[in-house]
Amino acid sequence: MCSFDLNGWYFGKTAGILGTMNNEVFDDYLTSDHKFAASQEQFINSWTLPGCEADVRATNHTHNFLSVSNELSQLCDSFFRQKHSYFASCFPIVDTTPFYEMCLDLGHHLDSKSNDPSNKGACTSALAYMEACHLEDMPLRVPDSCIHCRLINGSYVPEGTFVPMKENEIPQTTDVVFIVEAKLCNQNITTSKSIVAMVQTLHKELQELNITDNRYSVMAFGGMSPFDKPRSVIVNDNVFVSHEYIEPFFNHIAMASGTNDDIFDAIIAASKLVFRPGASKTFILMPCTKCSSSSMKMDYSSVLQLLLENGIKLHILTDHDIEFDKSRVSRMFFGMDSSKAYTKKDLKDLAGDVELRKQIRLPKATLGNCAALALETNGSVFSGRKLRPERRNPTKKFITVFTKRVASTAVSTSCQTCECTGHNTGVSYMLCLPCTYPSAFSLDHERMSEDELLSVLQPDHDWDWEEDDELL
Known part of the structure; x- marks a missing residue:
């Protein structure tokens, strides 16, 4: 209607x-x-x-x-x-x-x-x-x-029905949502940030982990109307498509100098898309602005709990480089998660570097609360600047390492409970939640420094970081 x-x-x-x-x-x-x-x-x-x-x-x-x-x-x-x-x-x-x-x-x-x-x-x-x-x-x-x-087997259940799914009943597949801030830093995104190559490589890495039949979608926000507010991009009546059809979704976004910087609102909107029963949920955020709490309507803890309850992994492609005192390390560094740092050494085998990660301060000055969200959901933070195609080989290596890291946590949860529910518009969908999920304060205390732990527990506070005695 x-x-x-x-x-x-x-x-x-x-x-x-x-x-x-x-x-x-x-x-x-x-x-x-x-x-x-x-x-x-x-x-x-x-x-x-x-x-x-x-x-x-x-x-x-x-x-x-x-x-x-x-x-x-x-x-x-x-x-x-x-x-x-x-x-x-x-x-x-x-x-x-x-x-x-x-x-x-x-x-x-x-x-x-x-x-x-x-x-x-x-x-x-x-x-x-x-x-x-x-x-x-x-x-x-x-x-x-x-x-x-x-349901996956083709049968139907009425609203309010709970369906438990375990192990072999759960498909190994993922629904990937790109959350794009429609501002000038993402202008000509398909070429300036090598999006097509990234999606193709991500598809390949997922296939190698036997994660198949994957779908992709794009959510835009922060630009000029209609993309001032979070909007799901729809092409040919499709919200989700396979990897070979995703490029027009990015081309449909008009980038401009918008005034809305509410990244949390876009993440919440993306979480309300209709996902397939049992499929893992992978979000890739491409921000332009600082993830400042003053720009958000919702608080950090509520958004974190939403992501954890829905089993959503958040990955961030920043619009800046994470700087080191030694330029050689800056060139090598690609990204990090809560326990490891990743460099070009991870091109063939995604092993990560624990020692290098210990020496990285969370880039709160530019990523605000979003970095903590990514790390807390078993996601990652990577330097999106390295996507720019000025130098082809480094870009290709960066894309390979980033997509390997994204694919590594795109495995569906082995135990889920799905409920048949629907919007008041008559659109029905299965809402699947993990049988158990980590609390908002389930952190790896042994691997995090005191300052890093405090920055996650209280992300709205500007901590006075202590300089490491010895840098790389």
């Missing part, structure tokens, strides 16, 4: 198959040549576009009453006629007659041939009635019969 919102400036200036917007009923049936239609067919066909193969016919409600199945008739009755209906509170406010007729018509002609128990046609009429009631300040709940979730 689609809805259209028109600005008040268009009052009395529109016409079409949705009628006129002037609060008058008598002229809603104006044809495209400004005449009053004598019939529904004349009205509808006057607005058809060139190329339509045949005239549109109006619904024959009498035929629908006689030809629909008893099951559909009972379903429509339960929506729009029975006093115990989900919608009964709105019956005195919005007339159910046209929606009941719509239920019979759509339910009969759009009856799904799949195994989905939900009658999509009938549920569309229910959603339309909910929208009409919402406009009258009467919010309603979508009927349970309109929410069913499809």
